[in-house]
Amino acid sequence: MLFKGHTAEEALAKVHQSLGSSAIVVQLKRVPSAGVGRIWGAMEIEAWAQAPAPLTPIPAAADAPVARVRSAPKEARTMELLRSLGLNEESARRVHQSIPVSGAALTNQEACLQLGAALLAAWDKGTTRIPKTPHRIALIGAAGSGKSIATAKWITIESLRHRQDCRIWCLDGIVANSAEFLSQHAELLGIPVETTWNPGLPPCSREFLDLPGWNPTDPDVSDRMANLLDRFEPDCLLLTLNAAYEASILQNQVVQFMPFRPHGLFLTHLDECQSPSKVWDLVLASGIAVFGTSSGRFIPGGFDRTGGEAWMERLFEQV
Ligand SMILES: Nc1nc2c(ncn2[C@@H]2O[C@H](COP(=O)(O)OP(=O)(O)OP(=O)(O)O)[C@@H](O)[C@H]2O)c(=O)[nH]1
Ligand SMILES: [Mg+2]
Structure with missing residues (x-):
């Protein structure tokens, strides 16, 4: 399904609202705005996302909360990827925290897309005070x-x-x-x-x-x-x-x-x-x-x- 937003954050919020927090974003790109904003070159974000595959129940350890056990594969893969990108521990932690907790096991490509989306959202948030044409x-x-x-x-x-x-x-x-x-x-x-x-x-x-x-x-x-x-x-x-x-x-x-x-x-x-x-x-x-x-x-x-x-x-x- 296609979702649109003015920022990556907004597009992702729509994805999560419609498909749930474990939705998988398969593509994220910046495109010229469809509205009148196109006249002055405004851009928007398109996110293609799909609902997660149904969970195969994982037997939980007697004392472990079920949600934590289910999200373990994703957590591990995301942290592993963040480290392999060369980000410092503090950045890896920040990005990791901004990704919604999900029980779905992700492929490497899906994990990369989740990370890409989280990074772009952080970047976009950091541009809000920068004017398009500074004077x-x-x-x-x-x-x-x-x-x-x-x-x-x-x-x-x-x-x-x-x-x-x-x-x-x-x-x-x-x-x-x-x-x-x-x-x-x-x-x-x-x-x-x-x-x-x-x-x-x-x-x-x-x-x-x-x-x-x-x-x-x-x-x-x-x-x-x-x-x-x-x-x-x-x-x-x-x-x-x-x-x-x-x-x-x-x-x-x-x-x-x-x-x-x-x-x-x-x-x-x-x-x-x-x-x-x-x-x-x-x-x-x-x-x-x-x-x-x-x-x-x-x-x-x-x-x-x-x-x-x-x-x-x-x-x-x-x-
Ligand atoms: N290799 C390289 N040298 C640079 C670059 N930018 C500046 N320099 C050199 O760095 C030195 C300082 O550059 P300036 O632009 O004068 O630095 P500044 O921040 O204005 O310095 P102050 O006004 O003294 O604080 C100079 O020798 C520049 O030639 C760059 O992108 N690459
Ligand atoms: Mg100077």
Whole structure:
């Protein structure tokens, strides 16, 4: 049977409502919306699902609850698969918990589909605060994470490919913003660069804020940055992470920058590391999705907006 929803979560809720929590999703794909949303490119999720095969009773141990014994084959296969995907224990636990408990024994393919659906649902949930077309963009993160290079790529694309009028604010934190190359690059493109905050300027269709990186454990510098962000009022605030860093360092940066309430993640240095499990670990831990990626120093090359499906395919290619 076919079920549709605006998000994977919504489509799956309909599947479970109609076929029960042990329904097996056999295919999940994103398709152009059937309604008027198609005009502006809206997408929806199609889920093909079937009712589970009737259970063959499994003799239960005298002291074990029946439901647990019945779900054991599925539980074991799902956890086994999650580990083989390279996700860390915390992510595996989160994904596992989000899959409805079912007594049906699953084939590998069915278990993969259940997992894929759960991962996409988590990704979609993490995109709710990311606008489709951002207007006021700020990349924040630790020093040297690749914010200014990514911003230079982004303004080039907005200005030359999309013909948008852009402005860039290159502001100092407590330390001076040393991204000279960004100002020079913007000037080459004819994009105005502001180095002091001036709210009286007429708005542009795309405004970018470039700040030097900082360590959020320093309260003074964090206050200053929070103040600048409050004034700029970004509709797209992205925590920028160097994907080539150790997973534990990245997880730590996510925790430290969460109080700034980023809308999404932006990953740089994809030319040096493309580990899909690392990306999923970050999305699952932060609860926010990856808005885009940047790979390499060359401007404007290697700037991409990839969605959850692409990262899911990369994850499953490893198995
Ligand atoms: N290989 C590679 N190098 C990169 C990438 N992005 C940035 N870099 C390099 O990383 C260094 C830091 O990049 P920036 O864009 O200046 O980093 P930043 O986050 O703006 O740094 P601060 O403003 O000092 O916090 C530079 O030497 C860049 O050339 C990337 O995707 N791949
Ligand atoms: Mg910079």
